[in-house]
Amino acid sequence: MDVISNQLFAGLSMASILLMIALGLAIIYGAMGVINLAHGEFVMLGAYTTWALQTYAGIGILLALPIVFIVVAAVGWIIEKVVVQNLYHRPLDTILATWGIGIILQQAVRLGIGAESRFVKGPELLSGNTQIGPLIMSNYRIFLIFFSVAVLYGTWLLMTRTEFGMKLRAIIQNRGISECYGIEAKRIYSLTFAYGAGLAGIAGALITPLFSTIPTMGTGLVVDAFLVVIVGGLGSLIGAASAAVLIGEATALFSIVINDTLGRIAVLAGIIVLIRFRPRGLFPTETRR
Amino acid sequence: MTSKFHYDLIALVIFAIVIAFGVPALMNYDGFELNTFARYLALAIASMALALSWGTAGLLNLGQAATFGMGSYAMAMHLKLRASDGLPDFMGWNNVSELPLIWVPFESLAFTLLAGLLIPAFIGGLTAVFMFRARIAGVFVAIITLAFLVAFQLLVINQQGMTGGQNGLTGLAQLSLPGWTVDPYSTGFYYLVAGCLTVALAIGVYLTHSKFGLILRAIREDADRTRFFGYNVATYQTAIFCLSAALAGWAGMLYTMVLEFASPTYMGVSFSLAIVIWCAVGGRESVIAAALGAIIVNMLEGRLSDVFVEGWHLMLGVIFVLVVMFMPRGIYGVITETAKRLHHPKRRHRKTDLQSSSTKQLETGQES
Amino acid sequence: MQQLQVTDLHVEFGGLRAVDGLTFNVEEGEILCLLGPNGAGKSTTLDLICGKTQPTGGSIRLNGTEISQMLEFHRARLGIGRKFQVPSVYKDLTVAENLSVAISKRPGIWSALSRFALSDVREAGAILERVDLSSKSNELAGNLSHGETQWLEIAMLIAQDSKVILMDEPTAGMTIQETERTAEIFRSLSASHTLIVVEHDMSFVRTVADRIIVMNRGAMLAEGSIEEIESNEDVKTAYLGH
Numbered sequence: 001m002d003v004i005s006n007q008l009f010a011g012l013s014m015a016s017i018l019l020m021i022a023l024g025l026a027i028i029y030g031a032m033g034v035i036n037l038a039h040g041e042f043v044m045l046g047a048y049t050t051w052a053l054q055t056y057a058g059i060g061i062l063l064a065l066p067i068v069f070i071v072v073a074a075v076g077w078i079i080e081k082v083v084v085q086n087l088y089h090r091p092l093d094t095i096l097a098t099w100g101i102g103i104i105l106q107q108a109v110r111l112g113i114g115a116e117s118r119f120v121k122g123p124e125l126l127s128g129n130t131q132i133g134p135l136i137m138s139n140y141r142i143f144l145i146f147f148s149v150a151v152l153y154g155t156w157l158l159m160t161r162t163e164f165g166m167k168l169r170a171i172i173q174n175r176g177i178s179e180c181y182g183i184e185a186k187r188i189y190s191l192t193f194a195y196g197a198g199l200a201g202i203a204g205a206l207i208t209p210l211f212s213t214i215p216t217m218g219t220g221l222v223v224d225a226f227l228v229v230i231v232g233g234l235g236s237l238i239g240a241a242s243a244a245v246l247i248g249e250a251t252a253l254f255s256i257v258i259n260d261t262l263g264r265i266a267v268l269a270g271i272i273v274l275i276r277f278r279p280r281g282l283f284p285t286e287t288r289r
Numbered sequence: 290m291t292s293k294f295h296y297d298l299i300a301l302v303i304f305a306i307v308i309a310f311g312v313p314a315l316m317n318y319d320g321f322e323l324n325t326f327a328r329y330l331a332l333a334i335a336s337m338a339l340a341l342s343w344g345t346a347g348l349l350n351l352g353q354a355a356t357f358g359m360g361s362y363a364m365a366m367h368l369k370l371r372a373s374d375g376l377p378d379f380m381g382w383n384n385v386s387e388l389p390l391i392w393v394p395f396e397s398l399a400f401t402l403l404a405g406l407l408i409p410a411f412i413g414g415l416t417a418v419f420m421f422r423a424r425i426a427g428v429f430v431a432i433i434t435l436a437f438l439v440a441f442q443l444l445v446i447n448q449q450g451m452t453g454g455q456n457g458l459t460g461l462a463q464l465s466l467p468g469w470t471v472d473p474y475s476t477g478f479y480y481l482v483a484g485c486l487t488v489a490l491a492i493g494v495y496l497t498h499s500k501f502g503l504i505l506r507a508i509r510e511d512a513d514r515t516r517f518f519g520y521n522v523a524t525y526q527t528a529i530f531c532l533s534a535a536l537a538g539w540a541g542m543l544y545t546m547v548l549e550f551a552s553p554t555y556m557g558v559s560f561s562l563a564i565v566i567w568c569a570v571g572g573r574e575s576v577i578a579a580a581l582g583a584i585i586v587n588m589l590e591g592r593l594s595d596v597f598v599e600g601w602h603l604m605l606g607v608i609f610v611l612v613v614m615f616m617p618r619g620i621y622g623v624i625t626e627t628a629k630r631l632h633h634p635k636r637r638h639r640k641t642d643l644q645s646s647s648t649k650q651l652e653t654g655q656e657s
Numbered sequence: 658m659q660q661l662q663v664t665d666l667h668v669e670f671g672g673l674r675a676v677d678g679l680t681f682n683v684e685e686g687e688i689l690c691l692l693g694p695n696g697a698g699k700s701t702t703l704d705l706i707c708g709k710t711q712p713t714g715g716s717i718r719l720n721g722t723e724i725s726q727m728l729e730f731h732r733a734r735l736g737i738g739r740k741f742q743v744p745s746v747y748k749d750l751t752v753a754e755n756l757s758v759a760i761s762k763r764p765g766i767w768s769a770l771s772r773f774a775l776s777d778v779r780e781a782g783a784i785l786e787r788v789d790l791s792s793k794s795n796e797l798a799g800n801l802s803h804g805e806t807q808w809l810e811i812a813m814l815i816a817q818d819s820k821v822i823l824m825d826e827p828t829a830g831m832t833i834q835e836t837e838r839t840a841e842i843f844r845s846l847s848a849s850h851t852l853i854v855v856e857h858d859m860s861f862v863r864t865v866a867d868r869i870i871v872m873n874r875g876a877m878l879a880e881g882s883i884e885e886i887e888s889n890e891d892v893k894t895a896y897l898g899h
Contacts, residue, residue: 035428086614092349095431096569097613099562103606111599219558223439230432261447268440272433276423294773500757501766503750503774507758510747517707518817519733519764528766 002134007252013141015248016148017210019241020203021221022228023155024196026240029229031172031192033091034084038098039225040218041105042197046072046204047213048109051118061205062123068205069198075105076197080190088189102218110215122209144206151199156237158195168192227271233281243282247271294498300577301494305487312483313476320474324547327473327482329587331543334489336567336583337576338536341493343565344573345502346529347509352416352434353564355441356409356534358556360541362445362452363408365551366392367401368461378460383450391451398466405542406535413534414527421523421530426512435558442556457552464546473547482543486580489536493576496532505529566609572621582619660685660851661706661821666715666725668705675701677875679715683821688843688852690862692886693872694896699855700742702872703823706853707739708732719821734764738819742826744806748799752790752809753778755798759813781816787842788812804835811842821851828861840864871895 021043028036049068053059059067079101087094126140159165170178171185179185204218211217228247232239247267254263274282308330316322335357342348369377376388394400420433445452452458464471471478496502504525507515512522545551554560564583571582586605594601616623661683668676676698683689691699704710706717708729717725724732733739746755753775760777763769778794785791788808793801798809807830814822827843828836836858843852843865856862862869862883869886871879873895879886886892 035431083610083614090617091428092431093613093617095349095428096565097610100566100606100610100613104603104610107600107603107606111603223435223558226432227436230429259447261443265440265443265447268436268443272436272440275429275433275436276419276425279423279425279429496770498774499770500772500774500776501769503754503757504769506750506754507747510749511745513709514741514745514747515758516728516730517709517733517739518759518761519730520761521730521764524766525769 003256004253005135007256008249009135009137009141011249011252012145012245013248014252015245016141016145017203017207018224018228018248019148019244020151020206021200021225022232022240022244023151023237024199024203025222025225026229026232026237027155027199028193028196030236031168032084032088032189034088034094034098034193035091035226036084036098036193036196037095037222038079038102038105039196039200040220040222041102042072042076042200042218043204043207043221044109044213044215044218045075045105046201047120047208047211047217048113048118048204049201050205050208051120051213054120055118060123061120061208062125065202065205068201072201072204073194073198076200077190077194079197080193084193085186085189102222106215106218113215115215117212117214120208120213140209147206151202152237152241155199159237164188164191227268231271231274231281236281239281294494297494297498297575297577301487301490304490304577304580305483308483308486309480313479318476320476323476323479324474325591327479328544328547329584329591330482330486331540331547332564332567332587333580333583334486334540334543335537335564336571337490337493337580338533338540339564339568340571340573340576340579341496341536342529342533343568344575344579345497345509346505346526348526348530349428349431349565350434350530350533351431351558351561351565352438352441353533353537354556354558354561355438356413356537357541357544357560357564358441358445358551358553359409359412360405360538361545361551361555362458362541363395363401363405363538364464364542364545365458365461366395367398368464368545369458370396371462371465372460377458379453379456379458380450383454385450389451398464402542405538409538409541410531410535413537414531417527417530418523421526424512424523435561438556438558438561442553442558445556446553452553455553457550457554459550461545461549461551463549471546473549478546482547485539485543489539490576490580492536497576501525501528566605568619569609570612570619572619574618575621578619578621578624585620659683660720661853662716662718663702663706664716664718666702666705666712666717668701668710668712668714674875676705676712679872679875679877681870681877681880683851683853685820685851686847686849688847688854688865688867690866690869691853691855691872692857692862692869693878696874697872698875699872700825701875703739703825703853703855706732706821707737707823709739730764733761733819736820738814738817738822740810740814740822740824740827742829744803744810746798746801746806746809746813749797751795751797752785752801753794755809755813756781756785756794756816759816761817784812784815787815803830804832807831807835811839815842815846819850821853822846824852824854824856826855826857828856828858836861837864 021039024042025036025039028034046068049071050061050064053064053067054061083097083101084094087097122140126143128139130137130139130142159169167178167183167188170183171188175185224247228240228243231247232243250267250270251263254266258266312326313323316326335353339350339353342350370392395404416434416437420430425433446454463473469477471481504515504520508522508525516522544555567583567586568579569582570586571580572578590601590605593604597604612619659682663679663681666676666679667674679702691702693699701710705712708727712725715725716723719735719737722735724735747758750758757775757778760781782791785794788811790805790808790812793805798806801809828839831839840861846852854865866883869881869883870877871886871892878895879889879892
C-alpha cells in the first residue's frame with residue numbers, strides 16, 4: 001500500500017511537470033497546427049536562464065520565474081517571426097524546421113556554456129517533506145502540483161476571458177474572416193507562440209532542482225509532452241491536463257509492476273494504440289473544421 | 290516512357306560510373322578513405338529508402354532508424370556468433386548461460402541476409418497496416434513512427450543480455466562469403482557497397498516511374514479521390530512502407546560491416562532525424578537526389594567536423610533550417626527549376642497567353 | 658434491367674436526417690437527374706451510393722449485390738464512379754498521369770508494379786483528343802485553366818469507364834458552349850453507362866435527363882419525366898415554399 005500511494009504521488013508530480021511543458025505545446029499546436037519540436041529546447045533555455053540568474057545575480061527560482069518567462073518568450077517570439085511564420089502552409093515542414101532550431105539552440109548552449117551539467121538550488125522555503133501516514137511528499141513537488149494547476153487556470157482565463165484569447169479563438173475558427181474583421185492574425189500568432197515558449201521556460205525553471213541541467217535535457221521531455229498533447233486532443237486544455245495525469249500515473253504505476261524502462265515502453269505502446277483509435281485525442285473539440 | 294524517366298536513367302548511369310571509377314581513383318584506392326566513403330554509400334541507401342515513403346507517398350516516417358537498426362543488428366548477430374566460440378562474451382557478463390532462441394538461426398548466413406531484409410519489412414508492414422487501415426495520415430504518421438522508434442530503442446537497450454544493451458554488439462568477425470572474407474578496408478568491399486547502392490537506386494528509379502509510384506503520388510495528393518478510382522490506398526501505403534523498411538534494413542546490414550559494430554545510437558531519434566535531413570537536403574522527390582543528399586551531408590560532416598569539432602552540429606542545424614525554408618524541394622528542386630527556366634525562357638508569356646485565351650472564351654460564351 | 662436499387666435508405670448526422678427513407682431504382686443506360694432545393698439530400702445520396710458516407714439504414718444494390726456496407730474502393734471496383742462538386746484532379750500530376758490514375762481496370766498492386774506509369778495512357782489517347790487536351794498531356798494539371806480542368810475530369814471519368822457514374826453539378830462554372838458539349842458527351846456516354854446527375858441548370862437537365870427525381874428533406878417528392886415534374890404541384894410548393 002505504501003509503495004502504491006508513494007508512486008501515485010510521484011506520478012502526480014511527474015504529471016504536473018508534463019502538464020506545464022505540454023500546455024505551451026498544446027496552445028501552439030492547437031492554435032497554429034505547428035508541431036514545435038524545439039519546445040524541449042525552450043524548456044532547456046528556461047533551466048539555463050534560471051541557473052544563470054541564480055549563479056550570477058543570486059536570484060532564487062521563484063523570483064526568477066517572471067524574468068525567465070520574458071526571456072524565453074522573447075526567444076520564441078523571434079523564432080516565430082524569422083522561421084515559423086513562413087511555414088504555416090506546410091505543417092510537415094514545421095516539424096523539420098523546429099527540429100533544426102532545436103539543434104541550433106542546443107548546440108549554441110553547449111558551445112557557449114558547456115556540456116557539463118549545472119545545478120540549481122531549490123527554494124529554501126519549500127525544502128523538507130510533508131508526511132501523511134506512510135506517504136512522504138516533498139514540499140517542492142507539492143508546490144509544483146499546485147503551481148501547474150494555477151498555470152492551467154491562468155491559461156484558461158487568458159483564452160476565455162481576455163480580448164487576446166477571444167481573437168485567438170476567432171482565428172482558430174476561421175483565419176480569413178477574422179482578418180476581415182481587423183484581427184491581425186500574424187501578430188496574434190507571434191504572441192501565442194511567445195506565450196507557449198514562455199510557459200516552457202517556466203517549466204524549465206521549475207524542474208531545475210529535480211533534473212540536472214544539461215543541453216540535451218529537452219529532447220527526452222518533448223516527446224513525452226507531445227504525446228500528452230496528442231492524447232489530450234487538439235488544443236484542448238482540459239484534455240492536456242487529463243492526459244498529463246494519465247501518462248504520469250501510468251508511467252509511475254507501470255514502473256512498480258515491471259521496471260522503469262519497460263513501463264515507459266508500455267506507456268508508449270498504449271499511446272500509439274490510443275492515437276490510432278482516437279486520432280483526435282480523448283477530448284476532441286466538437287467543431288467542424 | 291517519359292523524358293523524366295530518361296533523365297533519371299542517365300543520372301543513374303552517371304552516378305554509378307562516378308562511384309565505381311571516379312571516387313576510388315580520387316582516393317588513390319586507399320583502404321581507409323574507401324571505407325569512409327563506403328559508409329556514406331550505405332547511409333545513402335537509408336536516405337533513398339526514406340525518399341520512397343516520404344517523397345513519393347508523402348508518409349513522413351520518423352522511425353526509419355528502427356528498421357535500419359534491425360538490419361544492422363541482424364548482421365551484427367551473425368558476425369558476433371562467427372567471432373565467438375559458443376556463447377558471445379557479453380552474454381556471459383550478463384549471466385545469460387544459454388544462447389537465446391532468436392540468436393540460433395543467425396548462425397546461418399543465408400538466414401541472416403534474408404532476416405536483415407524481411408524482419409524490417411515485416412515490422413514496417415505491421416506498423417503500416419496498423420496505421421493505414423485506420424486512415425492515419427499527415428503528422429500523425431510522423432508522431433506514431435516517432436513513438437514507435439523511442440519504444441523500440443528503449444527495448445533494445447533494456448534487453449542487455451540479448452542485445453548488448455547500451456554498448457551494442459562489438460568485437461565482430463569479418464563476413465565470410467563463399468571464397469571471400471570481406472575486409473571492410475578493401476577495394477572489394479567498397480565495390481560491394483557501391484553495387485548495392487546502385488541496385489537499390491535502380492529499384493527506386495523503377496518504382497517511382499512505375500504505375501505503382503504514380504498511384505502513390507496520387508495518394509499523396511488526394512487519398513480520398515484515389516479510393517474512388519478503386520485503389521486500395523492502405524495496401525499501397527503498406528507496400529511502400531515494407532519496401533522502404535527492407536531497403537533501410539539492407540543499409541543497416543552494410544553499415545554494420547563498415548563500422549564492424551552495431552550500436553543502439555543508430556536506432557535513436559537523432560539518427561532517424563538525420564536521415565530525414567539528408568533526404569530533405571538532396572530532394573525527397575528523387576531517390577538519386579536523396580542518396581546524393583546523404584553523401585554530400587556526410588562528406589561535409591566528415592570534412593567540417595575535423596575543422597569545427599564543436600561547431601559542426603550547429604552548422605548542420607542552420608543548414609537544415611535554411612534548406613527547409615528556402616529549398617523545400619532540396620538540391621533536386623533547385624536543379625529541376627533551373628533546368629525548366631532554361632528550357633522555357635518564355636514561360637511568363639505563355640501564362641499571359643493562356644489567360645487571354647480563357648478570357649476570350651468567356652467573352653464568346655457571353656455572346657452566344 | 659434494374660442496375661441500381663436503393664431501398665429505404667437512411668442517414669443521420671447528429672440527429673439531422675439528411676436522407677430519410679429514400680427508395681428508387683435506376684435502369685441500365687439511363688440518365689437520372691436528382692433535383693431539389695438546397696439541403697434536400699442530393700449530394701448526400703451520391704455520397705451514400707459511392708461510399709463516402711456510411712448509411713445508418715437501408716440497402717443499396719448494384720446488379721443485385723448489396724454494396725451499402727462496402728468500403729469505397731470496393732464499390733469503385735464493382736463499377737461506381739464519382740465526380741465531385743469541386744473539381745478534383747491531381748494538380749501535381751501531369752494531364753497524362755491523371756488519366757493513367759483514372760484507368761483503373763486493374764487496381765491491384767502487382768499489376769501496378771509491373772507497368773510503367775503511362776503504359777495505359779497510349780491506349781486511351783483518343784479520350785484526350787475527344788476533350789481537346791492531347792496537346793497538353795505533359796502539362797501539370799495545376800496549370801490548366803478552369804474549363805480545361807473540367808474537361809480533364811470528364812476525360813478521367815470516361816477513362817475510368819464505370820458502369821454507374823455519379824456526378825455532382827458537372828456543369829457548375831461552365832460557359833453555355835461548354836455545357837452544351839458536356840450534354841453531348843453525356844448522351845454518348847449513356848449508350849454504355851448509367852448516369853446519376855445532381856444538377857441545378859434546368860436547360861441542361863432538359864437536354865439530358867431520361868427521368869427526374871425531385872428530393873425534399875431527404876425523401877423523394879416526385880418522380881417522372883421533365884414534363885411531369887414541371888407540372889407537379891408538390892414540386893412547385895417545395896421550391897417556392899408555399
